[in-house]
Amino acid sequence: MPKVRLINENGQQMGVVNTSQALQIAKERGLDLVEVADRATPPVCKILDFGKYVYQLQKEEKQNKSKRTVIEIKSVRLTPRISGHDMETRAKQAEKFLNEGHRLKIDMALRGREKALKGFAKEKIEEFLKMLNLEYVVEKQPENQRYGLSMYIVKKQ
Numbered sequence: 605m606p607k608v609r610l611i612n613e614n615g616q617q618m619g620v621v622n623t624s625q626a627l628q629i630a631k632e633r634g635l636d637l638v639e640v641a642d643r644a645t646p647p648v649c650k651i652l653d654f655g656k657y658v659y660q661l662q663k664e665e666k667q668n669k670s671k672r673t674v675i676e677i678k679s680v681r682l683t684p685r686i687s688g689h690d691m692e693t694r695a696k697q698a699e700k701f702l703n704e705g706h707r708l709k710i711d712m713a714l715r716g717r718e719k720a721l722k723g724f725a726k727e728k729i730e731e732f733l734k735m736l737n738l739e740y741v742v743e744k745q746p747e748n749q750r751y752g753l754s755m756y757i758v759k760k761q
Contacts, residue, residue: 608648682730
């Protein structure tokens, strides 16, 4: 690359100059010459303190990472033969997950001949949902999966 578009440390364009001349200017100012856009014609280079530049990028990345909210998908597995007490226990667990802000996946596992009783399985899911003592939004209605039924809910805001 014989010529580059040069930008000084203040962000002002200095025009198109030879690469060797750009390096000379950067050395005189005690800074580094960094290529910021290699696909442009001519390539764009900036005069800056490279250590400070890397530090700023890491700082921005860390700040963006802390602002991100990670929503996990927690799961509760039910069966058509589940007892009432076990269902209550799973409902309490589900409430805890929803209060923490997670999405909840409710799986109704159907095995063998139970797969013919999808209506009964949906009733069991409805019974489970009635046990929840908080308001929720159904993100995905119960749908057939390879192993049975599954649906997603999230706490109402």
